[in-house]
């Protein structure tokens with residue numbers, strides 16, 4: 001947890017200073033969104049699938065304890081070792097303990113937002129272990145010592161020229177090289193050596209099935225598969241909300257996930273794990289880290305339905321123009337604003353305001369999380385907790401006072417229409433009025449709506 005609160009608007013302002021990057025970031029994500037629309041539109045029963053997915057997830061959450069126990073029982077029967085972690089610290093300690101038991105020094109890891117959330121990499125590095133992220137985008141941000149800026153496209157904020165510079169510095173590629181094929185080939189060679197030398201593989205979990213005790217990992221690069229095929233030790237880290245009841249339910253989610261995430265009909269690799277490899281060990285670490293508290297929160301528990309497709313980020317006009325790092329959270333965008341502000345309002349109270357309330361996130365969400373409504377509710381909560389700046393609180397009180405008195409509201413409108421056009425610019429556009437920094441107040445109308453209505457009525 002961060003010790004001080006974050007100011008999304010402040011960091012977004014930094015991001016948009018580079019207008020070229022902002023435009024290109026916006027366009028790149030909109031391209032993914034358009035691909036998603038095409039893929040979703042090609043499935044006639046898309047809306048039925050979304051409703052079904054939302055119902056399955058909601059049902060699972062309503063009996064989460066039962067399904068978790070069923071999963072543990074089934075998985076244990078298959079020779080999988082199950083561990084329970086209440087917090088991120090416990091998760092990290094458990095993973096380190098397993099690695100130390102096996103005398104592991106080199107680890108390859110495929111993309112897992114949970115391990116990002118728990119800050120597993122720095123923890124393992126502090127204990128002298130070498131952890132390599134093997135998803136290409138993740139590896140790029142790891143080499144640059146940056147966090148991912150998107151949950152599906154971790155390096156979407158980085159240009160190929162910057163990737164070229166990073167690879168030149170760390171992998172010894174030619175200076176100035178920007179050809180994506182050349183750079184990818186270099187990364188491939190670099191990662192292959194890491195795979196060959198690894199003593200253990202760590203993966204995330206996309207879906208775990210209570211009925212079978214198995215789980216599924218979806219990747220496009222096959223890095224999770226190779227990462228757990230060569231070493232004998234596989235550790236899978238999953239948030240407790242990743243559970244679904246039956247194997248039959250998987251079809252609903254695999255059809256939705258890739259289409260909604262990147263517009264692909266299915267992820268290139270959808271790998272099912274039902275036990276350790278011959279002679280090996282498979283551990284699953286089930287992590288709570290605040291999820292039970294969110295489950296107990298009637299208003300925001302639906303956010304636990306999230307399958308991390310990233311579509312709400314791609315469609316969000318604020319995320320696209322402010323970049324993932326401005327959220328200062330493992331999960332940015334609309335779902336990140338809900339999850340982080342609901343769990344830690346003192347730190348993340350500015351995130352519910354990183355939203356235009358356009359509702360596009362809720363429209364696109366494959367599990368129908370009412371993100372826009374939740375963000376609106378969170379704003380109310382932040383105001384009740386007095387997390388708004390004093391100036392805004394006082395202004396809101398004044399607006400509320402005026403709007404509750406019809407005569408005063410009409411009078412204020414009249415005053416604004418009379419004096420507004422004559423007001424010197426410095427009184428309107430100054431340091432106190434952030435709104436006016438990038439906008440012009442529209443021309444004042446001659447008459448109010450009420451006056452126009454009266455004039456035209458009969």
Ligand code: SF4
Pocket residue numbers: 305306307308309310311312313335361364365366367368369
């Ligand atoms: S909230 Fe919905 S749209 Fe956003 S990442 Fe989660 S599942 Fe995808």
